Every structure is written in structure tokens, then in C-alpha cells.
Amino acid sequence: MTALPIESALPELRRQLNERGSAVLVAQPGAGKTTRVPLALLDAPWLAGRRILMLEPRRLAARSAARFMASLFGEEVGQTVGYRVRMDTRVGPKTRIEVVTEGVLTRLLQADPGLDGVGAVLFDEFHERSLHADLGLALCLQCRALFRDDLRLLVMSATLDAAPVAELLGGAPVIESGGRVFPxxxxxxxxxxxxxxxxxxxxxxxxxxxxxxxxxxxxxxxxxxxxxxxxxxxxxxxxxxxxxxxxxxxxxxxxxxxxxxxxxxxxxxxxxxxxxxxxxxxxxxxxxxxxxxxxxxxxxxxxxxxxxxxxxxxxxxxxxxxxxxxxxxxxxxxxxxxxxxxxxxxxxxxxxxxxxIAEADLAPLALELAAWGAADPGELRWLDEPPAAAYRQARELLTQFGALAPSGAITPHGRRMAELGMHPRLAHMALRAVPLGLGPAACALAALLSERDAFRRVSSAPSPVAADLRLRLEALLRHGRSGATGEAAPAYSGMTADASALRRAAAAAADWRRALGLSGEGGREPDVDACGLLLALAYPDRIGQNRGGGRFLLSSGRGAAFAETQTLSSAPYIVAAELDDHGAESRIALAAPVDVRELERTFPERFAEESIVEWDRSTQSVRARRRKRLGAIAVTDVPLSKPGGEETIRALLDGLAVEGIGMLPWTGAARRLQQRVLFLRRHDADWPDWSDEALERTAEEWLAPHVAGIRSRAELQSLNLVSVLEAALPWEKRRRLDEWAPTHLTVPSGSRLPVDYADPEAPSLSARLQELFGWTETPRIGGGRVPVTIRLLSPAQRPVQVTRDLANFWRETYFEVKKDLKGRYPKHYWPDDPMSAVPTNRVKPKP
CATH class of the missing domain: 3.40.50.300 (P-loop containing nucleotide triphosphate hydrolases)
Structure with missing residues (x-):
């Protein structure tokens, strides 16, 4: 066996694992850690004949490492050295080293939390920081804390920041090895x-x-x-x-x-x-x-x-x-x-x-933790904890599927989902499909969706790749019948089927059928037309309603569209199995059509009927509809002839909030009444706020009792707004209103003149100067607190003076004004003593 750089580090590694039970190995590329470390630990006393599990993040690397180590023993894979990867296991009763992919370790831990018969778990290439690697290490740490204090843990990598990992392992030693790298x-x-x-x-x-x-x-x-x-x-x-x-x-x-x-x-x-x-x-x-x-x-x-x-x-x-x-x-x-x-x-x-773990869909992780018995990720030790928002969304999805109880505990349905080893969406679909008689189709569909797309674009083909999942299922069935190894389906819209992907999908579908107890239905082919209904089980938030041009409104409320024209572009309803998250409208990659009536028959609990009574700005009226909804989708929408009275009033008030208070029939009298109350409020906070903003805000209190049966802006114009506003005032305030804020004042000439309250700080009265002779005191309103502003007019009704002190005007200013006016209006009455003169509304007082 050729010497490799890692061998110089092996004695220290063996010693630390023997004494400390864990270690971090940083070995440069080419050092030989993947194939030499497991072999070096086989005769360790603490292993005592038990197995070594070594995790590889990729299936290809797992198989390659197992084959190489087996060759060093002169054996086939499956004897001393074996591997377990998804849908491919080569181990035997004599296997001492098992190279597994990370999802396999999770399954082993869930089946046996104490890892009976395992002496060490090695995490190779940990720097890749896959979700399953982080989960596997967290579960192994708890396994060791609760059940197996003798379980050895070794984390290995070439480009790892070792200090945080060593701390997570309880202060484990870091062992470094150079590599055999040429320039x-x-x-x-x-x-x-x-x-x-x-x-x-x-x-x-x-x-x-x-x-x-x-x-x-x-x-x-x-x-x-x-x-x-x-x-x-x-x-x-x-x-x-x-x-x-x-x-x-x-x-x-x-x-x-x-x-x-x-x-x-x-x-x-x-x-x-x-x-x-x-x-x-x-x-x-x-x-x-x-x-x-x-x-x-x-x-x-x-x-x-x-x-x-x-x-x-x-x-x-x-x-x-x-x-x-x-x-x-x-x-x-x-x-x-x-x-x-x-x-x-x-x-x-x-x-x-x-x-x-920072960017992944955490639904599988949340289900695994629930099956493990962890109510919260914080119960385990992580290198990086799962992000709270993504984890919360994952648990909400699992609760919606019935995998988690409201308390957060896993349900029997959730435990069955975890045992299947599919994504939770697909596991829920498969389990719920069985009582519908669609189990075989669900297994085939889950297998297709668990693989990369089995169809691909032919580089020379101008047509878009069809998004229809039924074509993939047909290809899978044809592949299963023919055993074809080449193109398993005819070309369709520039596509051919990837036979290797179909082969893996067929094997997975068979495994899942056995897991669901459907192996006895071997002669029953999946129902291709059930694709949409099954996808609705897995993706209830991705049911889409056509809104034209290949664009769809999803039941989640988001928009989605096909990037290019498809046969599904004109389908009334689809379910999207794969779509991205770019822009306002996600691009649909895989979908199947679905009959909304079949959805309603199968899942009536998902549909909700509601009466919609709302303000319609285009018609300036209350619009009443009866809708049947599937999430954000309105499946039916028909006029409602007799909406409820309260709902109509509420919609009318909503319209007032949208259109503004000017929507009401404001006559001059109504505005003057509003101004009088605002004047009194300016000087006494006990009076109500009748500003436009406040009236709009409190319309439910003062307007609602008077608009029963009114459904449009036009009908609102029949309201007597003065009466409506007066009704909002208690009787005592209505009495005081006329006393403290009179609409008119009687002047010395006997004329009854209006008071203008447009300026609540200074209500005013306009009168020709001759009508006020003898009026020595300025009139006061607001309970005597506010003098009226007097606007004195010439005989031609033009303003000549403004005052809030009539006595002073007569004494100081009148004579200057008289000189000017007498010259212009010589026929009119201009006495020398205005304070004792006879007032008149004529040219001269009657003799």
C-alpha cells in the first residue's frame, strides 16, 4: 500500500479518539483521509468489533471510496467494506466499514437512536455543510449525551474552520495533516x-x-x-x-x-x-x-x-x-x-x-426533529441553528398536513411520513393517495419529483421543454413496460427521456409501493390523469387558476406563469410542482392540469363560501357577490341579489373612507351647521369634533343609522344631511347650539342678519353701517365669551371697516369714514352722533 501523508497523523488521531472520544481532522487534499482513516481505526480497542459509519456528502464519492477500500482487502464491495446510498445498498453480515450518504445516517438514527453496533461515526468533507450533515452531527451529539457516551465522533475536512467544530464537540483536539499536492x-x-x-x-x-x-x-x-x-x-x-x-x-x-x-x-x-x-x-x-x-x-x-x-x-x-x-x-x-x-x-x-441550513427548505428537518422528539431546535447543539423564519414556516406546513398536532408533537400520520424518507410534501401525498386508490400513481409521481427532471431539451430543438408532468409519468410507465435503456419516450416538444433517471425513479417507486403495502398491486398501473389531483395533495398552495396568456393566480396568492407557450397554458386550472421564486410571477417548470370540480369532490374542506359586499369605485356603488374560494382563488363569483343590511352599510362606509367626506350631499345649510359646531369646539372641548377628517373617521357612529337601504353615491344624495348631523347632537347641545352659536343676529334696524362661522376663531356679521346706529356694545356669542367680528358695509354693500369694538369705532373712526362716505352717498343718512341716532335699513329713517 502506497504511503500517504495522512499516515503520520494517524497515531495521534487514534490516541485522541481513544482518550477524548472525538476529534477534528484537517487534512489537505491528497492526504488520503477518506480511505486511510477508517482502515486505521478498524483494530482500535474501543471499537470492539463494532462498525464504523463514514458519511460522504455525495453518492458518487461514497461508492468510489467504498470500492477503493474494498480493493485494498482484495474483496468486492459488501464484505468488509460496504456502502449505503439512496436506492443502492451493498453491505453484508461481515461489513465493518459502511460508507453512507448523510440522509441514510438520519434514517439509521431514527430507527435506532442508540446506534447499537456502531462504534464511530466519521463525517467526511464536512466543510460542504450540507443540511443532512449538520442534522446528523446534532443527532449524534445528542445520541452520545443520552445513550452512548462511548460513541466516537470524528469530523474531517480539507478546508474547514476547525475551531467552531472543535468547540461544538466539547473542546475536541484539532489534528492537522499536510497533503500530497504537487505544484x-x-x-x-x-x-x-x-x-x-x-x-x-x-x-x-x-x-x-x-x-x-x-x-x-x-x-x-x-x-x-x-x-x-x-x-x-x-x-x-x-x-x-x-x-x-x-x-x-x-x-x-x-x-x-x-x-x-x-x-x-x-x-x-x-x-x-x-x-x-x-x-x-x-x-x-x-x-x-x-x-x-x-x-x-x-x-x-x-x-x-x-x-x-x-x-x-x-x-x-x-x-x-x-x-x-x-x-x-x-x-x-x-x-x-x-x-x-x-x-x-x-x-x-x-x-x-x-x-x-441557512438557505434550505427546512420542512424535512422539522419533520425529522419532530420524529426524534425534539420540540424545538434549541434542544440540540448546532454549528449554526436553523433560521427561525424558515423553521416556523416549515412547522406551519407540517401542521397543515396533519403531521404535527397543535401542540407541536408529531402525529401518527407525521411519523408515517418520516418513515417513508420522501420530502414531507410527497410523503403526505403518497399516504393520502392510498385511500383514494391512487397509491401507485402517487409513488411514481413522488419518485419522478425526487429525481432531477427526466426530460431534457435537445440542444438543436427550437421548441420549449413541455412542463406537463403527465408526459414524465407516461415515459416512466413506458420505460417499465419495455425495459428500454435508450430513449424511453418519443420526442415531444424537443424532449427526450433520460433513461437513467427513469430507471432510478422506477426503482424508488417500487420501494415506496412496498413501504405503503401496495406491492400486491403490481399489475395495476398508475393513473396518469390523476397527476393534478395528487399534486394538489402535495402542493395545496400551488393550485393555479388561469388568468390568460399562460399566467396563473396561485391559491397562495402569488402569480405564476409559463416562460413560453405550453399546452398547459390554456388549462383552466393547474397545480405547479416546480417553480422558481423570481419576480412578481414565478416561472412554472413542472405542472399538471386539474379539474376544480374533482378537487371540490375530493377535498370539500379546502373550499370556503363567502358573501363579498364591497365598495366598487368604478360604479360608485356597493357591489355584492357570492364567492367560492380555494385559498386566494375565486372559483365562482356570482351577483348576490339581497346582501345583508349591516354588510351593505359597512361597504358604504368603506366607500366613504375611500372617496372622502365630499361624497355626502353637503348643502350650504349642512356646511354652516358643521362650522357652528366647530366654532363651539374651538372654545369648549366638550363639543364634538366635526372636522371632515373626524366625521369620516366616526361615520359609523353618526351616519350608519341613516343609510339603511342606500347602496350608491347617487342614492346618498337624497339624505338630509342637516337632519343627520343634528341627530348626532344630544338635545341639550342642540338647545345650546342655537343659543351660543345663533345662525342670525337681529341688528338695531330690525334686520335679521346671518352670522358667518367659516373662521371659528372670529365668527363675523356683515351689515350696512346705518343699520347699526345706536348699537354701542359689540354682540357676543359662545356663551358671551367671543365678540362677533363686525364687517361694516357702505350703502353699496362694500366693506369699509372691520371691528370687534363698536363703541370705539363710533368714538374714534366713524367720523373719518363719514367724511368719505357722505361725499359718495350724499342722499344717505349720516348723523353726527351715531350712538344715539336712529338706525335704518333705508336711505334715511322714516320721519
């Missing part, structure tokens, strides 16, 4: 790239082939779509090199034999270009790799608690990930790394990636 020359772009990412990557690959005469290329791309497009570009432009260059994709959706071909050594005389997602960042050694081309991007899921949706975002890699990728070129000899960004851009890269 790698790093080449940056001189300028920021322009144009499509795939074109930039294809140019960099051709440049690397020209500059480096030897070695295979490992190319990192964000996802499978970019891999296919780069593959097509290279196939077109490397025609002369066919036979000497092989282009091989590598991602988690490939069948195992295709993955094996990508990581196997090249044939003599052939150079290999491996187009990979971030699956090849860690744990794998791809034979022959000497050149890395790093696009600098990766695709990660991000969940929004506000919308309940997960979107895939293409984001910049962290510096740690970029270094991991670069290190792939130096595993077997000196290498070269082409970084498709500038050195200046690199200064903006984050040091480490964001833990998945």
Missing part, C-alpha cells in the same frame, strides 16, 4: 469575460489543449445544462481531434457506469475532458487529471420562507471551493489551473460557502 500553476483571465459562460469555457478548454500537450482536463461548471451546452460546442469545434479526445460529463444524475467512465484512467493516446459539476470538488481522484478549468460558478438551492418556494441560484464559488478545485490538478503530478476570472475579481469572493 499547480494558476492562470487568470486578463480581463473580465464577456458573452455566454459556455463560450468562455469552451475557449479556455481549446486554449488549455493547445498550451498543455499532456494530461486530462477537469472542467467545473454550474450544472447539467451548462455541461450539455459546452459538450455541444466542443463536439462542433474539435472535429479533427475525434478519436484522440473524449468528452465525458460527470454529475450526480448520471448512471453509475457513466460516472465510472468519467473517473477512470484514459486509454493510451486519448486525452479526456471531464465536464463536471461541483461533485468532483472533493473526495474523488479522477485519474489522469493534470489540468483544471474552473468557471468559478456553482448552483445552489435557496428557499424563501415568504413564498414557500426554492429556487436554484447560480452563485460565485467561495475561495475555499476554488482552492479545492485547483487542487484537483495537483493530485498526481504538477498541474495547471485556468481560473475564468481576474485576480481583481477574486478579492470579492467569500472565504467559505454558506451552510445549506
Amino acid at each position: 499547480v500553476e494558476t492562470r487568470y483571465l486578463p480581463d473580465k469575460p464577456e458573452g455566454r459562460l459556455e463560450e468562455t469555457v469552451a475557449r479556455a478548454i481549446r486554449r488549455a489543449l493547445a498550451e498543455e500537450a499532456e494530461g486530462d482536463l477537469l472542467v467545473f461548471l454550474p450544472g447539467t445544462g451548462e455541461i450539455r451546452r459546452v459538450e455541444a460546442l466542443l463536439a462542433d469545434r474539435l472535429q479533427t481531434d475525434r478519436g484522440r479526445i473524449r468528452i465525458l460529463p460527470l454529475h450526480g444524475n448520471l448512471p453509475q457506469d457513466a460516472q465510472d467512465r468519467a473517473i477512470a484512467p484514459s486509454e493510451p493516446g486519448v486525452r479526456k475532458i471531464v465536464l463536471s459539476t461541483s461533485i468532483a470538488e472533493t473526495s474523488l481522484t479522477i485519474e489522469g487529471t493534470r489540468i483544471v478549468v474552473d468557471s468559478g460558478w456553482m448552483r445552489v438551492p435557496k428557499f424563501s420562507p415568504q413564498t414557500g418556494m426554492t429556487r436554484l441560484e447560480t452563485v460565485r464559488v467561495s475561495l475555499a471551493s476554488a482552492d479545492q478545485r485547483r487542487g484537483r490538478a495537483g493530485r498526481l503530478g504538477p498541474g495547471v489551473c485556468y481560473r475564468l476570472w481576474t485576480e481583481t475579481e477574486e478579492r470579492t469572493f467569500a472565504p467559505h460557502g454558506t451552510p445549506e
Whole structure:
């Protein structure tokens, strides 16, 4: 066995695990930690013949590590060394080392919280910080605290911030090991790239082939779509090199034999270009790799608690990930790394990636914790606690499904959901489908939705990929009947079926049918037309009503639309199984049509009938409708001929709040009454506030009793607003109103003149000067507190003087005014003593 750098650290590691029970191992790429550490612990005294579980974040790495370790024993996988990954288990009664993916560890812990027969759990590549890794470590820590103080825990990584992990493990020692990394020359772009990412990557690959005469290329791309497009570009432009260059994709959706071909050594005389997602960042050694081309991007899921949706975002890699990728070129000899960004851009890269727990859909985590018996995440120890908003939304969803009781405890239905190992939405769908006779269809649909989409766009096809899930289910059924290994479904709208994805989905569907006790229904095929009804079980918040142009209103209240015209664009109702969270309208990727009448027959409790009586601004009237709702969707909406009186009044008052107090029939008399009360309130707070704002705010108190039967603005005009307002005043205040704020005053000439209350600070009376002769005292109102402002007019009714002190006017000012007016109005009466003169409303007083 070839010596590896990790071996110098193994004695210390064994000692610390023996004495302390836990440790953190930081080992550089190429050190050999993944395959040598488990083997080195097999004969540890504390293991006492028990098994070692080693977690790998990816299925490909788990299988590869298990096969390599088994080969060192000269054995097949499943003897001393085995693995457990989703839908693929190779272990036997003699297995001592089990390499498992992280979801498998959770299932093992839920089935046996004490992990009987397990002596150590190793967390490999922990720096990837997957949700299941964080959960697995939290559960293992509680397992050790409650049941197994002898359980050894080891966290391993190449690019890990070790101190927080060591603290979480109770002050565990940190052991470091160098790696076997050869020099790698790093080449940056001189300028920021322009144009499509795939074109930039294809140019960099051709440049690397020209500059480096030897070695295979490992190319990192964000996802499978970019891999296919780069593959097509290279196939077109490397025609002369066919036979000497092989282009091989590598991602988690490939069948195992295709993955094996990508990581196997090249044939003599052939150079290999491996187009990979971030699956090849860690744990794998791809034979022959000497050149890395790093696009600098990766695709990660991000969940929004506000919308309940997960979107895939293409984001910049962290510096740690970029270094991991670069290190792939130096595993077997000196290498070269082409970084498709500038050195200046690199200064903006984050040091480490964001833990998945901070951005993921936490419904699976919340269900696992409920099944574990933890009422709150705070009962466990975490490196990063689940975000409160996302966790709260997850528990609300589980409660809606009946998986959690109002107390927060898991229900029998929730426990069955957890046992199935599906996403909670799909588990709820499968369990509820059984009594409807749709169990087989639900299992097939859950399997399809648990895989990446089995249909893909053919690069040369102009048509959009159809979003109809029924086509996928038909392909799955055809695949199952024919056992086809090529294209399992005919081309449809530019699509072919991915046989490997269908093969995995078929196996998962069979497993779930057995788990639901449906294995005896082997001859019964799933009902393709039940897709929409089943999706409504899993996604009750994503039932959509067509509102034209391929746009839909979802039952959650959000909008959604197809990016391109689809056969489903004209469906009256759909259920969206996959959609993003971008913009005001999410883009629908997968959906199925549904008959709303069938939904109502099957789930009558989801529908609610309501009478809607509301103000309609367009008609300026109360509009009454009877609606049947499914969440935010109005399934039916018909006129309501006889709405309730109180509802009508409430809607009319709502209209007043919208349109404003000017909607009422304000006559001059009504405004004057309002002004009189406002005048009295200005000087006595015991009087009501009749400002427009206050009247609008309190309309329910003073207006509502008078508008029964009125349904429009036009009908409101028949109201006698003076009577309505007067009715709002108690009798005593109505009496005082006339006394303290009279509408008119009788002047010395005998004329009865109106008082103007427009200015509540200074109510005024306008009168011709001759009518006031002999009026020595200014009249006072407001209970004698406020003098009336007198506006003195000429015989032609033009203002000549304003005063609040008549006596002073007669004494001081009258004679100056008299001179002016007598010259202009010589026929009128201008006495020398106005205080004793006879007042008149004529030219001269009667003799």
C-alpha cells in the first residue's frame, strides 16, 4: 500500500479518539483521509468489533471510496467494506466499514437512536455543510449525551474552520495533516469575460489543449445544462481531434457506469475532458487529471420562507471551493489551473460557502426533529441553528398536513411520513393517495419529483421543454413496460427521456409501493390523469387558476406563469410542482392540469363560501357577490341579489373612507351647521369634533343609522344631511347650539342678519353701517365669551371697516369714514352722533 501523508497523523488521531472520544481532522487534499482513516481505526480497542459509519456528502464519492477500500482487502464491495446510498445498498453480515450518504445516517438514527453496533461515526468533507450533515452531527451529539457516551465522533475536512467544530464537540483536539499536492500553476483571465459562460469555457478548454500537450482536463461548471451546452460546442469545434479526445460529463444524475467512465484512467493516446459539476470538488481522484478549468460558478438551492418556494441560484464559488478545485490538478503530478476570472475579481469572493441550513427548505428537518422528539431546535447543539423564519414556516406546513398536532408533537400520520424518507410534501401525498386508490400513481409521481427532471431539451430543438408532468409519468410507465435503456419516450416538444433517471425513479417507486403495502398491486398501473389531483395533495398552495396568456393566480396568492407557450397554458386550472421564486410571477417548470370540480369532490374542506359586499369605485356603488374560494382563488363569483343590511352599510362606509367626506350631499345649510359646531369646539372641548377628517373617521357612529337601504353615491344624495348631523347632537347641545352659536343676529334696524362661522376663531356679521346706529356694545356669542367680528358695509354693500369694538369705532373712526362716505352717498343718512341716532335699513329713517 502506497504511503500517504495522512499516515503520520494517524497515531495521534487514534490516541485522541481513544482518550477524548472525538476529534477534528484537517487534512489537505491528497492526504488520503477518506480511505486511510477508517482502515486505521478498524483494530482500535474501543471499537470492539463494532462498525464504523463514514458519511460522504455525495453518492458518487461514497461508492468510489467504498470500492477503493474494498480493493485494498482484495474483496468486492459488501464484505468488509460496504456502502449505503439512496436506492443502492451493498453491505453484508461481515461489513465493518459502511460508507453512507448523510440522509441514510438520519434514517439509521431514527430507527435506532442508540446506534447499537456502531462504534464511530466519521463525517467526511464536512466543510460542504450540507443540511443532512449538520442534522446528523446534532443527532449524534445528542445520541452520545443520552445513550452512548462511548460513541466516537470524528469530523474531517480539507478546508474547514476547525475551531467552531472543535468547540461544538466539547473542546475536541484539532489534528492537522499536510497533503500530497504537487505544484499547480494558476492562470487568470486578463480581463473580465464577456458573452455566454459556455463560450468562455469552451475557449479556455481549446486554449488549455493547445498550451498543455499532456494530461486530462477537469472542467467545473454550474450544472447539467451548462455541461450539455459546452459538450455541444466542443463536439462542433474539435472535429479533427475525434478519436484522440473524449468528452465525458460527470454529475450526480448520471448512471453509475457513466460516472465510472468519467473517473477512470484514459486509454493510451486519448486525452479526456471531464465536464463536471461541483461533485468532483472533493473526495474523488479522477485519474489522469493534470489540468483544471474552473468557471468559478456553482448552483445552489435557496428557499424563501415568504413564498414557500426554492429556487436554484447560480452563485460565485467561495475561495475555499476554488482552492479545492485547483487542487484537483495537483493530485498526481504538477498541474495547471485556468481560473475564468481576474485576480481583481477574486478579492470579492467569500472565504467559505454558506451552510445549506441557512438557505434550505427546512420542512424535512422539522419533520425529522419532530420524529426524534425534539420540540424545538434549541434542544440540540448546532454549528449554526436553523433560521427561525424558515423553521416556523416549515412547522406551519407540517401542521397543515396533519403531521404535527397543535401542540407541536408529531402525529401518527407525521411519523408515517418520516418513515417513508420522501420530502414531507410527497410523503403526505403518497399516504393520502392510498385511500383514494391512487397509491401507485402517487409513488411514481413522488419518485419522478425526487429525481432531477427526466426530460431534457435537445440542444438543436427550437421548441420549449413541455412542463406537463403527465408526459414524465407516461415515459416512466413506458420505460417499465419495455425495459428500454435508450430513449424511453418519443420526442415531444424537443424532449427526450433520460433513461437513467427513469430507471432510478422506477426503482424508488417500487420501494415506496412496498413501504405503503401496495406491492400486491403490481399489475395495476398508475393513473396518469390523476397527476393534478395528487399534486394538489402535495402542493395545496400551488393550485393555479388561469388568468390568460399562460399566467396563473396561485391559491397562495402569488402569480405564476409559463416562460413560453405550453399546452398547459390554456388549462383552466393547474397545480405547479416546480417553480422558481423570481419576480412578481414565478416561472412554472413542472405542472399538471386539474379539474376544480374533482378537487371540490375530493377535498370539500379546502373550499370556503363567502358573501363579498364591497365598495366598487368604478360604479360608485356597493357591489355584492357570492364567492367560492380555494385559498386566494375565486372559483365562482356570482351577483348576490339581497346582501345583508349591516354588510351593505359597512361597504358604504368603506366607500366613504375611500372617496372622502365630499361624497355626502353637503348643502350650504349642512356646511354652516358643521362650522357652528366647530366654532363651539374651538372654545369648549366638550363639543364634538366635526372636522371632515373626524366625521369620516366616526361615520359609523353618526351616519350608519341613516343609510339603511342606500347602496350608491347617487342614492346618498337624497339624505338630509342637516337632519343627520343634528341627530348626532344630544338635545341639550342642540338647545345650546342655537343659543351660543345663533345662525342670525337681529341688528338695531330690525334686520335679521346671518352670522358667518367659516373662521371659528372670529365668527363675523356683515351689515350696512346705518343699520347699526345706536348699537354701542359689540354682540357676543359662545356663551358671551367671543365678540362677533363686525364687517361694516357702505350703502353699496362694500366693506369699509372691520371691528370687534363698536363703541370705539363710533368714538374714534366713524367720523373719518363719514367724511368719505357722505361725499359718495350724499342722499344717505349720516348723523353726527351715531350712538344715539336712529338706525335704518333705508336711505334715511322714516320721519
